[in-house]
Amino acid sequence: MRQPYILHIDMDCFYAAVEMRDNPEIRDKPVIIGALPGSRGVISACNYEARKFGLHSAMPISRAVKLCPKGIYLRGDMDKYSEESDKIMAILHTFTDTIEQISVDEAYMEVSDLGKLFGTPEQIAVSIKKKIKEELGLTASVGGAPVRFVSKIASDLKKPDGLLIVKAEEVKDLLAPLQISRLPGLGSKGCERLHRLGIRTIGSLRKYPASGLRAAVGDGMAEELFDLANGVGYTEICTEREAKSVSREYTYQRDTNDREKLRKSLLYLTDDVARRLRASDLKARTVQLTWRTIDFNRHSRQKTMDFETNSSDILFQEVEKLFLEHLSPETYVRLIGMGTSNFNGEIESDQLSLFECKSKPDERLSRIDTAKDKIALKHGEDMLKRASFVEKNND
Ligand SMILES: [Mg+2]
Numbered sequence: 324m325r326q327p328y329i330l331h332i333d334m335d336c337f338y339a340a341v342e343m344r345d346n347p348e349i350r351d352k353p354v355i356i357g358a359l360p361g362s363r364g365v366i367s368a369c370n371y372e373a374r375k376f377g378l379h380s381a382m383p384i385s386r387a388v389k390l391c392p393k394g395i396y397l398r399g400d401m402d403k404y405s406e407e408s409d410k411i412m413a414i415l416h417t418f419t420d421t422i423e424q425i426s427v428d429e430a431y432m433e434v435s436d437l438g439k440l441f442g443t444p445e446q447i448a449v450s451i452k453k454k455i456k457e458e459l460g461l462t463a464s465v466g467g468a469p470v471r472f473v474s475k476i477a478s479d480l481k482k483p484d485g486l487l488i489v490k491a492e493e494v495k496d497l498l499a500p501l502q503i504s505r506l507p508g509l510g511s512k513g514c515e516r517l518h519r520l521g522i523r524t525i526g527s528l529r530k531y532p533a534s535g536l537r538a539a540v541g542d543g544m545a546e547e548l549f550d551l552a553n554g555v556g557y558t559e560i561c562t563e564r565e566a567k568s569v570s571r572e573y574t575y576q577r578d579t580n581d582r583e584k585l586r587k588s589l590l591y592l593t594d595d596v597a598r599r600l601r602a603s604d605l606k607a608r609t610v611q612l613t614w615r616t617i618d619f620n621r622h623s624r625q626k627t628m629d630f631e632t633n634s635s636d637i638l639f640q641e642v643e644k645l646f647l648e649h650l651s652p653e654t655y656v657r658l659i660g661m662g663t664s665n666f667n668g669e670i671e672s673d674q675l676s677l678f679e680c681k682s683k684p685d686e687r688l689s690r691i692d693t694a695k696d697k698i699a700l701k702h703g704e705d706m707l708k709r710a711s712f713v714e715k716n717n718d
Pocket of ligand 1 (some may be wrong): 428
């Protein structure tokens with residue numbers, strides 16, 4: 324069987340780089356994209372010159388101005404960046420269509436079967452970097468490895484304008500000295516827990532006694548952590564990123580303004596949507612409440628959160644807020660629905676967001692969700708219908 328090989332392509336301080344390219348006078352200056360000085364927002368991206376002053380994404384702009392008063396502060400132009408993004412992805416598609424774009428400036432691609440056409444992964448990575456440089460005047464960092472998360476680590480390690488190709492037999496040595504915070508999905512709480520066990524590097528995690536780790540974090544998580552520490556992880560490239568939204572609606576037999584009934588329906592619908600998100604490895608930033616009134620008019624209200632999630636409970640909290648705010652108790656509705664969109668940094672990556680976008684780390688919730696998903700797989704989703712949604716068919 325063919326061994327997978329994955330490249331991770333990540334543009335270097337993308338928004339700032341586009342501005343520097345288009346405006347040579349600011350090229351050697353600290354360039355900060357995001358909120359403007361005097362406002363309450365944060366940095367979404369800054370160049371390396373600005374990082375020398377201690378600036379980084381998500382920093383409040385007020386603090387940035389104190390640290391770097393002479394910086395060039397720009398609001399940014401999302402339309403321009405997304406046009407550039409399309410051009411970058413078009414360049415990647417000249418090599419293969421097995422590409423998974425994960426944000427405006429980041430993508431994974433499978434290159435193991437391109438040998439005859441384009442050469443080794445290293446040759447392909449070099450060609451990609453060269454094309455992006457020549458055609459767009461921008462630099463990309465590229466990492467390559469047999470699994471996704473290692474390729475991402477590799478592209479990050481040599482930034483900017485980096486290239487690091489990791490062979491299967493080199494993965495463990497590459498990971499060993501790195502901080503465990505580099506592992507995907509661990510979050511700050513997860514790191515803290517491992518730190519308390521004296522585990523700081525990925526190498527020390529790998530050598531930790533299995534029984535001790537199981538006792539500390541549970542069997543499932545221990546297994547996952549050992550896998551990661553040994554360089555075992557996802558290799559699949561999901562080329563279908565067509566799902567722009569995941570939603571579900573429910574139509575009542577009779578119009579209703581029964582608040583409790585509506586709320587329970589929403590809870591049930593949210594559970595279902597969240598489970599589908601988790602099954603597809605999607606996290607959403609935008610939550611939408613939809614309802615149809617007696618006159619058949621559709622209404623919807625949505626909220627974009629400053630984090631992304633696929634937790635049933637968090638999604639429900641958000642949609643419930645919309646429900647309480649916007650659907651008045653007098654309104655009779657025929658249909659109610661909940662939807663999610665803006666998946667996995669679709670608007671922007673976490674490094675480059677105009678609005679800082681991070682997964683909300685809540686391990687407890689995500690473990691409950693994982694457990695529920697497993698039961699659902701085994702016994703069918705009906706097992707899991709929230710006990711409170713009992714009136715589904717007798718309204
Ligand atoms: Mg980037």
